[in-house]
Amino acid sequence: MMVKLKNIDKIYPNGFSALKNINLDVSNGDIYGIIGFSGAGKSTLIRIINLLESPTNGEVIVNGKDLSKLNNKELRLQRQKIGMIFQHFNLLSSRNVFGNVSFALEIAKWGKDKIKTRVEELLELVGLSDKANYYPSQLSGGQKQRVAIARALANQPHLLLCDEATSALDTKTTKSILHLIKDIQKKLNLSVILITHQIDVVKEVCNKMCVISNGEIVESGNVEDVFLNPQQEVTKELISFMPPTRDDNIVDYLKDKSNVYKIIFTGPNAYNPLVSQMVKKFNVDVNILSGSIDEIIDKEVGHLVIKILGDPFIIQDCLNWLIAQGVTIQTIILKDK
Ligand SMILES: Nc1ncnc2c1ncn2[C@@H]1O[C@H](COP(=O)(O)OP(=O)(O)O)[C@@H](O)[C@H]1O
Numbered sequence: 001m002m003v004k005l006k007n008i009d010k011i012y013p014n015g016f017s018a019l020k021n022i023n024l025d026v027s028n029g030d031i032y033g034i035i036g037f038s039g040a041g042k043s044t045l046i047r048i049i050n051l052l053e054s055p056t057n058g059e060v061i062v063n064g065k066d067l068s069k070l071n072n073k074e075l076r077l078q079r080q081k082i083g084m085i086f087q088h089f090n091l092l093s094s095r096n097v098f099g100n101v102s103f104a105l106e107i108a109k110w111g112k113d114k115i116k117t118r119v120e121e122l123l124e125l126v127g128l129s130d131k132a133n134y135y136p137s138q139l140s141g142g143q144k145q146r147v148a149i150a151r152a153l154a155n156q157p158h159l160l161l162c163d164e165a166t167s168a169l170d171t172k173t174t175k176s177i178l179h180l181i182k183d184i185q186k187k188l189n190l191s192v193i194l195i196t197h198q199i200d201v202v203k204e205v206c207n208k209m210c211v212i213s214n215g216e217i218v219e220s221g222n223v224e225d226v227f228l229n230p231q232q233e234v235t236k237e238l239i240s241f242m243p244p245t246r247d248d249n250i251v252d253y254l255k256d257k258s259n260v261y262k263i264i265f266t267g268p269n270a271y272n273p274l275v276s277q278m279v280k281k282f283n284v285d286v287n288i289l290s291g292s293i294d295e296i297i298d299k300e301v302g303h304l305v306i307k308i309l310g311d312p313f314i315i316q317d318c319l320n321w322l323i324a325q326g327v328t329i330q331t332i333i334l335k336d337k
């Protein structure tokens with residue numbers, strides 16, 4: 001286990017209760033997404049993981065060590081093993097790219113020669129070897145975040161914390177930074193905790209996730225399971241901010257939306273001709289309105305929007321049969337336009 005939070009409460013000095021009984025397990029090698037709306041308590045939570053903020057109650061265990069039991073020196077050493085990146089990059093404007101990355105190593109008292117080799121290695125890793133002499137003002141947002149990533153990785157951390165790391169970037173740059181994080185995670189066998197209010201970020205790179213609302217974790221699990229079967233209203237609302245799929249657009253144009261269902265299949269089901277079996281078995285007619293394959297963390301998920309024509313009782317039997325085959329069914333709900 002890389003991170004274990006046990007019964008964490010955070011009450012700020014003004015009496016505001018920002019976190020309530022948080023329990024969180026992040027395994028080695030997870031890219032763990034923590035998602036919630038603004039003000040939910042995400043930044044408070046991530047600052048507690050490296051004890052930049054101390055919890056009012058509870059235990060923070062990182063890589064087997066209870067951080068609150070360490071003295072200052074031990075805590076400093078542990079913090080070097082936890083890298084962190086932020087929405088606004090937090091680079092030093094008076095230092096060039098090389099200087100920003102070397103800063104982390106100077107603090108850790110590395111020798112000059114070793115620093116040079118290490119910085120060059122890191123700039124190579126984040127694809128900025130040719131920008132070593134540039135100053136932050138001469139870089140794009142994506143390049144700045146690459147510098148921040150190189151700096152965060154300088155002391156060979158085992159954990160990388162990302163607080164809204166892509167929120168200031170455009171869609172294309174967001175993707176490239178997320179892919180960099182994913183690559184680095186694999187190459188360096190890191191654990192990553194990624195805090196965001198953007199649901200597509202979680203879908204793109206995370207394997208595990210939890211949803212935080214008003215300082216509480218209200219839902220957690222494998223990303224695939226939470227996406228396909230969200231339990232809480234807030235989770236459904238966050239997911240509704242996904243860019244609309246072609247399926248959703250097509251359904252918007254339908255005049256008669258009765259008996260229209262979106263069926264979602266994963267794994268072996270994606271390859272079974274379930275709909276044609278259903279047609280034969282129950283003797284109904286089916287209009288296929290739309291179909292697509294989507295990817296959630298590298299797993300294929302089939303979506304099919306169908307309209308079933310037939311007796312209402314038989315339609316219900318059809319739906320029950322599909323569910324028994326392991327299919328997820330969503331009745332199409334239209335978003336207010
Ligand atoms: N130092 C503080 N004192 C009092 N309240 C705070 C402090 N920092 C944050 N908060 C409050 O805690 C809540 C969660 O803040 P934050 O963790 O920054 O949320 P998020 O990162 O999810 O947007 C907010 O309501 C915020 O106003």
Ligand SMILES: [Mg+2]
Binds near residue numbers: 043044
């Ligand atoms: Mg925040």
